[in-house]
Amino acid sequence: MAPDSTPAQIEHSHITDEARSHIGRTGPVRRFQVTARDICRFAISIGDKNPLWRDEEYANQTSHRGVIAPPMFHCVIDLDEEDLDQLEESGLGKNMGLRMEVPVPGFPGAMATGRDIEFGEPIRAGDTISAQETLVDIYEKSGRRGPLVFVVSEKVYTNQRGEFVLKERRGLIRHQ
Amino acid sequence: MATPSVRPSVTFDEVEVGLDLPPLAKHPDMLQLFMFSAITWDTHRTHWDIPYSVDVEKLPGILTHGHLQGSFLCQMLSDWIGPEGRLKSINYQNRSNTIAGDKLTCKGRVTSKSEKDGAALVTCEVWVEKADGGVTTTGEAIVQLPRK
Numbered sequence: 177m178a179p180d181s182t183p184a185q186i187e188h189s190h191i192t193d194e195a196r197s198h199i200g201r202t203g204p205v206r207r208f209q210v211t212a213r214d215i216c217r218f219a220i221s222i223g224d225k226n227p228l229w230r231d232e233e234y235a236n237q238t239s240h241r242g243v244i245a246p247p248m249f250h251c252v253i254d255l256d257e258e259d260l261d262q263l264e265e266s267g268l269g270k271n272m273g274l275r276m277e278v279p280v281p282g283f284p285g286a287m288a289t290g291r292d293i294e295f296g297e298p299i300r301a302g303d304t305i306s307a308q309e310t311l312v313d314i315y316e317k318s319g320r321r322g323p324l325v326f327v328v329s330e331k332v333y334t335n336q337r338g339e340f341v342l343k344e345r346r347g348l349i350r351h352q
Numbered sequence: 353m354a355t356p357s358v359r360p361s362v363t364f365d366e367v368e369v370g371l372d373l374p375p376l377a378k379h380p381d382m383l384q385l386f387m388f389s390a391i392t393w394d395t396h397r398t399h400w401d402i403p404y405s406v407d408v409e410k411l412p413g414i415l416t417h418g419h420l421q422g423s424f425l426c427q428m429l430s431d432w433i434g435p436e437g438r439l440k441s442i443n444y445q446n447r448s449n450t451i452a453g454d455k456l457t458c459k460g461r462v463t464s465k466s467e468k469d470g471a472a473l474v475t476c477e478v479w480v481e482k483a484d485g486g487v488t489t490t491g492e493a494i495v496q497l498p499r500k
Contacts, residue, residue, distance in 0.1 A: 214391070217387075217391050218391050218392075220387065221384065221387040221388040221390070221391045221392075222388065222420065222423040222424065222427060223378060223380075223384060223427075224423070224427045224430075226427070226430060226431065227355070227356050228430070228435050231355055231356070233355040234355045234356060234358065235435075237358045238358055238435035238436065239435070239436055240435065246423065246426065246427070246430070247423075247426040247429075247430065247439050247442070248419060248422055248423040248426050251392045251419050251423070252391055252392055252393075254392065255392065255393045255394060257393065258395075263395055266396060266397055266398070266404075266408075267395040267396045267397035267398075267401070267404075268395065268396050269395065288418055288446065289445060289446070290418065290422070290443065290444045290445035290446050290489070290491065291418075291419065291422060291442075291443065291444060292441075292442075292443035293441060293442050293443065294440070294441045295438075295439055295440055295441060
């Protein structure tokens with residue numbers, strides 16, 4: 177979230193009816209099979225040596241009864257795969273999810289806000305995780321350097337038993 | 353490698369409001385940003401391409417991913433609560449850019465304790481600081497702790 181944003185006195189809205197019609201849209205359900213190797217590699221990439229993420233014997237002695245993935249492991253399955261010729265010069269994919277699909281004319285800039293995550297069942301090797309994104313909100317604020325449009329989506333992850341794994345709410349700030 | 357013994361988890365009763373969480377020092381460098389980009393399939397050049405980041409995006413270096421900092425905060429929390437604690441939620445906002453090579457420290461403090469549906473919950477404010485004391489990320493987390 178932009179530190180310089182304040183509750184706005186919006187004189188005229190930058191949110192078009194077309195943009196507003198995106199609220200409630202859902203993306204496709206994506207599925208991903210989790211391996212112990214993915215979990216181990218993610219733990220290494222964040223520099224986290226907790227044996228709960230990789231030592232089966234250790235993890236079996238805990239109430240988890242086995243290795244689980246670190247909390248932010250869903251980052252591994254968050255981004256869509258795209259072919260090289262589908263990437264922009266910046267390296268960003270052309271298909272960046274529902275938040276980038278909302279038209280905000282005159283607001284070419286985009287930056288991420290933080291994330292708001294609620295955790296359920298942990299992810300384990302062997303799980304098949306399903307994830308689906310919904311566009312949940314669009315609102316505007318005036319920042320120090322001009323108006324800002326916030327596009328918010330929510331992604332829900334479940335496992336192969338239909339159990340709730342996590343819900344993540346993320347905003348994208350569009351700026352001029 | 354020998355399996356480490358399971359250390360006792362922190363309990364709800366021994367935690368008091370105002371308690372500082374054990375800080376976690378992190379020093380993400382280019383190699384780590386590359387590995388995190390690779391495993392999360394994050395192709396954005398701002399995380400690995402120095403000439404692009406500096407010349408095109410006018411950044412002071414390559415950017416540390418916001419969710420890598422989120423991962424560091426979760427690591428601090430899971431280190432603190434131990435295997436019998438549960439991270440229930442976290443929200444965080446990235447406030448300013450952090451670049452490869454910055455020395456970061458994750459910190460936290462207990463702000464409240466509550467009980468809900470039989471679960472003993474502890475709320476903590478959490479943040480990431482740079483070596484100069486500047487705060488790059490702020491947030492709040494809720495953990496569930498065993499009682500005894």
